[in-house]
Amino acid sequence: MLSKKRTRVVALLFLFAILFLTYRLADIQLISTTSFSKNKVNLIQESVDQRTHRFTINDGRGYFLDRNGELLSTDVTAQVIVFPNLYSSKWPIESIADILDIQTSNFTKKISDLKKPSALSLSEEISIEQMNEINKLEIPGLYAQLVTKRNPTPFANHIIGAVGQDPDLIKRKYEDKLKKGTVTISTKTGKNGMQYTFDPFLISEGETEYIYHVDRQGHPLFGLDVKFRSQSNPLYPLHVKTTLDKKMQETVEKALDAHGVEEGGAVLLDIESNELLSMSSRPLFSSKTIYKHVDHMTSQQIPGSVFKIVTAAAAIEENRIQNEKTYDCNLNIYGEKDERQLGMLNVENSFTQSCNRTFGELANELQKKDTDFMEKYAEKLGLLTHNGWQGEVYHLEAFSHFYKEESGQVYNSKKKESNYKSSLATSQTAIGQLDVKVTPLAVANMMATIARGGISYEVKSAKSVNFANGTELIEFADHKKEDEKLSPYTIMRLQSLLLNVVKNEKGTGHALQSLPFQVAGKSGTAQKGEDQRFNNKWFAGYFPAEKPRFALVIVDLKHDTVNRTIPVFRDIAIEIMKKKIE
Structure with missing residues (x-):
């Protein structure tokens, strides 16, 4: 009699465990796919992100100019962007090296050192003319772009301020943008200074980036090209013209x-x-x-x-x-x-x-x-x-x-x-x-x-x-x-x-x-x-x-x-x- 009761209890426990796991699986795959856990994680988006290689050209956040129109909080430089998974022997290495004024062996070594899409580390900044020459070659996986880099400790440190991730602030302050998908919980917001006070105008409305999809092993998915994605609204990002000199x-x-x-x-x-x-x-x-x-x-x-x-x-x-x-x-x-x-x-x-x-x-x-x-x-x-x-x-x-x-x-x-x-x-x-x-x-x-x-x-x-x-x-x-x-x-x-x-x-x-x-x-x-x-x-x-x-x-x-x-x-x-x- 006692043995039967124990068997029933164990069976019920197994049943509850199976039901719980079934519910959990359903929650992950069917119910809460776009808002999982207390952190409201978009599982579909996370899955896509795991199989996407990307290089951000511009994070979409607004920027600051001084009273004469000079950039204050960001640097914009011409850079050569490489997707190493797309590198092949068909690339015109000598032409590329000649444009960049580097040795061919040096160029191939730089590419072999890359594990993900990155900007090439060059001893000197390339010119706009060099950038245009690279793009004329029309090489899949090799692009030259003006890339915006945000200074981590910007010029005019306290008055301009800094940015960083704050998921709680995003949920509290930009719930409508989060629902529309123009921002994510990882979108950077102002932490202090004018970055904070002007944040409602500066927050990103979408990034400008190169994206490329790969399979589980990290190999390129057949037939998919690198795509260029930018903000849909050409009037953004906004910029603040400060009074600073x-x-x-x-x-x-x-x-x-x-x-x-x-x-x-x-x-x-x-x-x-x-x-x-x-x-x-x-x-x-x-x-x-x-x-x-x-x-x-x-x-x-x-x-x-x-x-x-x-x-x-x-x-x-x-x-x-x-x-x-x-x-x-x-x-x-x-x-x-x-x-x-x-x-x-x-x-x-x-x-x-x-x-x-x-x-x-x-x-x-x-x-x-x-x-x-x-x-x-x-x-x-x-x-x-x-x-x-x-x-x-x-x-x-x-x-x-x-x-x-x-x-x-x-x-x-x-x-x-x-x-x-x-x-x-x-x-x-x-x-x-x-x-x-x-x-x-x-x-x-x-x-x-x-x-x-x-x-x-x-x-x-x-x-x-x-x-x-x-x-x-x-x-x-x-x-x-x-x-x-x-x-x-x-x-x-x-x-x-x-x-x-x-x-x-x-x-x-x-x-x-x-x-x-x-x-x-x-x-x-x-x-x-x-x-x-x-x-x-x-x-x-x-x-x-x-x-x-x-x-x-x-x-x-x-x-x-x-x-x-x-x-x-x-x-x-x-x-x-x-x-x-x-």
Whole structure:
């Protein structure tokens, strides 16, 4: 009896196993052929892909141009593409080698080393003429094409960004394209920078490629030729015409590296158009560290004395400055002896020489009248808001030119209001310490606003999105900021103060006097609470001061004993002015 029960149990288990395997097989071959497992794998497509040899000429993703039409994120080169399975003794080896200017033995060896369709590794890039000569031979399995190669760590690293595979994002963001088959779960998407923000316009609508089908053993299927497949819509891929200037970006990158800025960066704006000409952050990210680095130029940093511009603007606007009144700059904000011993200075000279004591006292005077004055004037100068272009573009309600741009702060919202009531806290805040944090992009826009006479705009990093034939799809119009502004008199006084920082022999920017044009600006040094070994060092300014054309901010977040910001500012300014004259 017991034996019969065991037999029945075992039989049932076998039956369930067979039913399960039958269902599984049916699921794979009949039911879920186009959407198998939680990953929604298209089994039919995967089967085809396993028996298809392909060479991608263009991944179909859109690309970036600089303001002058030069490629930024991709390289396009003429290459010779070989399908090694189709190589035969009938190929005119000598003619091919002669066109490519290589030895015949060298050419045949390169082919024998290939295991799949690949571009030939040549010592020199072939010309368009050579490419055309190869194609005239009409050899099955040998083709010459302009191949688009995406740079893994592109030029203008942080601002342009990088791409990578993200199946979850594809399913979440591009479900309709996935269903239509224009994208797959392996289609690359933007991971950061403009690659991410402009991804809806750049994502591939289909690849351009050579494809060839093989059997299980990898041999060519009889009667099938290599086919050329491209996007069905000739208007794609789209491209973004940025506001960046490739030569200026090269100048900025070179200067940062030459002076050893390990952590920090630079922002360069065109004052007239308020367009971004260059932006660079250090350290650079690689394909392996893409998620470990932030763009320091669009994230909060402690500004130090650069923030004195805000305190000075408030004091001028509220009529709290008396030219004859002097402050004891032999003391610091703690009432202790200051190591620089600057003597008794009025407000103008205090700004020029960056005396903390003066601006601490001014802030406390202003605080008695208006406890919110610091935030009010930081807001007027654009330091507390996003400064990058934002707006509605088609169905994208809050489209932004800058990836994860942070806004600034005067006070830490997590702390109690009482933390900022003391005289010392007010003084610390007035000189850009305590909890004050702003982005270098915002500071650059503030400098451009002051240089322009007080008119403020959002910063653009792109001019337009265009179809493949160059026709404009989207133009990004100027966005004038309608925030409450400073009076023309205050702006004029700020311009004078910034100019004296460089013109005055005792000014903190006097090292820039030797330039063949005038610079107006403000230095800043900020102590970093979390790392006492280094300070934040800034120089923010514009040039030429008499007819402003460029706003430039340099930040060194690992400042020790060497002031790198002014030498970097000087080198960039000289080269930029040369390029504009040329």
